[in-house]
Amino acid sequence: MSLNQQYLVYLAKYPLLTKSATTGVLAALNEMIASAISGDVKKTEVNLLGTKIKINHVLSPRILQMVFYGACIATPISHKLYGVLNKFFKGKLSPKMKLVQLVASLCTVTPCLSAVYVSWLSFLNGYKASGGSFGQELKRFFTVIGRGLKSNFFTIYRTSLGTTLVAMSIAQNFLPPELWVVFFSCVYFVVGTIQNTRFKLRAKRDMFVPTVAGKRFLTNQLRKSPQFTRMLTSHAVIFSSHGEPKDVLKTHTYEIDENNIKPNEIVLKTLGAPVNPSDINQVQGVYPSQPEKTTQLGTSEPSAVGGNEGLFEIIKIGSDVKGFQVGDWAIPTSVNFGTWRSHALCEEGKMMKVPNPEQSKQAGKKQGLTINQGATLSVNPLTAYLMLTHYVKLTPGKDWFIQNGGNSAVGKFASQIGKLLGIHSISVVRDRPEIEELKKELKEVCGATQVITEEQNNSKDFGPQVKQWVKETGGEIKLALNCVGGKSSAGVARKLAPNGLMLTYGGMSFQPVTLPTSLHIFKNVTSAGFWVTELLKSDPNLKRETVDKIVEWYTSGELLDAPSKENQWGDQDLAQVFIDAVANSKSGKQLVKF
Structure with missing residues (x-):
């Protein structure tokens, strides 16, 4: 008994099981061939006799999904529908009845199978459980299916119509009814493989195609292929x-x-x-x-x-x-x-x-x-950079800025950026048991020139020491950065040179900013607020320029981020x-x- 005869025996004895096995195998081949043609290959590393080898293959979980579709969904439905159709037209072999049977198939079986195919691919490509309630998940499921049908049903149905017209004509004239499902499975295997290949090419639309011919080929394939909702x-x-x-x-x-x-x-x-x-x-x-x-x-x-x-x-x-x-x-x-x-x-x-x-x-x-x-990237480093560069001209190697909140994220960025720009800095921090360790970190890691405590900041006796530091560089303290308020803000403002500026960008003490009257009258010290949001809104290009600068420092390893x-x-x-x-x-x- 030939292989074909054996197959027909099994087909007669176990019709649905044999058809399901046939369609399942063809569905697996569909996925594997489409993956190979479209270049959708996987790489697996195996250990062969102690040597690691990378093997290219097209095996993926999607093969099993397509086998399940072909064997357990498409075949049972088509088996039942074609069974009803054959039973209804049994013995009616006139040309007129064959035409009626063809029209009936195109109006019932073909749209039904097209809808099932589109629904299955929409489900595979578009649905993923989100952990919502049963009602929410059910709604999402039908939304995905509905959009998939709306976008792709008529594309698939139109292709299937032409395929079915040719296939049905061949089946009516040359094949016994018991072979129809197998025959149609083979036909749809070829058509489905083409559609699946086009779909995979669409998924790779963003890949670079170097030649004009390659671009034209890819564009044509994408135009023809369906888009399944994801x-x-x-x-x-x-x-x-x-x-x-x-x-x-x-x-x-x-x-x-x-x-x-x-x-x-x-x-x-x-x-x-x-x-x-x-x-x-x-x-x-x-x-x-x-x-x-x-x-x-x-x-x-x-x-x-x-x-x-x-x-x-x-x-x-x-x-x-x-x-x-x-x-x-x-x-x-x-x-x-x-x-x-x-x-x-x-x-x-x-x-x-x-x-x-x-x-x-x-x-x-x-x-x-x-x-x-x-x-x-958008807040702390930009705040530090813009305060140091946008308001006061600080001479590298000579001038200074002073800041409270020196251990804050912005404070650490300001110390680092100041060092990168060649600007000296004094960071004010709260006193604590491990103050020497903190001073060492802020100097050696963050680049602060000097670190003092709030007590020193508010002490008149410490003023001469600050003046000595500044004198040694031949510059001035032209800028103060305030994020604390209260007495701390007055302390850093007192150290400003004539015509100096204090920028306030925070108020961690929840106390008002208070400045001695004498600073305004005799030193012409000014105080202004800084809000990075408003500044960047007024100059859209400023953010791009500042981000590029910060990124350059990050990628060169010159700037450390705040953990x-x-x-x-x-x-x-x-x-x-x-x-x-x-x-x-x-x-x-x-x-x-x-």
Whole structure:
């Protein structure tokens, strides 16, 4: 008995099982061939006789998923539908009835199988459980399927119509009914492999194709291939009213359809987002700059996403986006972006590119940005740099600045940047038992020229020592940086040279800034406020220039970032992760990593 005869025997004895096995094998071949043609290969390292060898292959979990679809979904449905069709038209062999049977197949079986195929691929590519309630997950599931059908059903159905017309004509004239399912499985195997290959090529649309012919080929394939909806679930920490973070912060999940973005939009994956005092103040409702509360993310009441600083990776770009590629890193161009979320969708212009580690390596830099450096780039280092460079001309090698809060994040950045610019510095810190260790750290690690205590800052007897330091360099103390207020601010202001400037950028003591009248009258000392948000808003190019400078110092290894306590988000509630980070922020900078 030939192999074909054996197959027919099994087909007659176990029709559904044999058809399922046949379709399952063809589905596996479909996935493997499409992967090989499109270059979607995997690399596995194996140990062969003590030697590690990398093997290229096309094996992946998706093969099993397609086998399951072919054997357990598509075949049973087609078996049943064609069975009903054959039973209804049994014995009706006239040309007219064959035509009716063909039309009936095109109007029933073909659209049904097309819908099943599109639904399955939409499910594979677009649905991922987000940990919501059963009702929420069910709604997401049907949303993914619905969008997939809306986008791709008629594309698949149109292809299937032509295929079915030819295949049905052949089947009616040359094949017995019991072979129809197998025959159609083979036909759809060829068509499905072509469609799957095109789909995989679409997934690689962002890859560089060097030749004109290659670009033309890829463009043609992408134009023909269907786009299956891929839904991303974004977890966002929102607040609808103001109050303490533990009372008003909550997690909201919403969907981002990666295949339905506007030409100028980009999809972002969050890498890290810090907790800043200004972020907490925004939630409390006491910060001057507030994000707009809307229902655009599907919330039941107007809400805003927390967070102003963060680092993102580009995972999808619109067709008109020129400034980004998939894999690039980016930070928000302005405040109130809402960085406390796992994913985001925005216009290209709302983000600013920063180099990822691979790009820094290719540029010959000593090191790449860390997630902590990138996520905390927009506030503290920019504040320090702009205060030192934007208001007073300080002569390198001669002039000085003095600052209180010398052990703060901004204070440490100011000391480092001052040293890089050749500016001498005096850092004022609170007295403590380990004061000598702190002084050593601030001098040797952060680059402060001198470190004094608040007691020395407020003592008239210590004034001559400060004058001696300044005299030795032949310069002046032209700038004071104040983040404390109260007596401390008066102490640093007294050390300013005539016409000196004190910039206030914080008030950690919660006491007003008080300056002796004599400083205004006899030394013409002035006092001004510094708010990095307002300054950058007035000059959009200033942030780009400043970020580039800070990044250059980071990647050259000349600037150290302020360490953060990392809070890793996993399966837990995202709002609770940020609530815990806020609670721990008094003990140091907190960073949530995604």
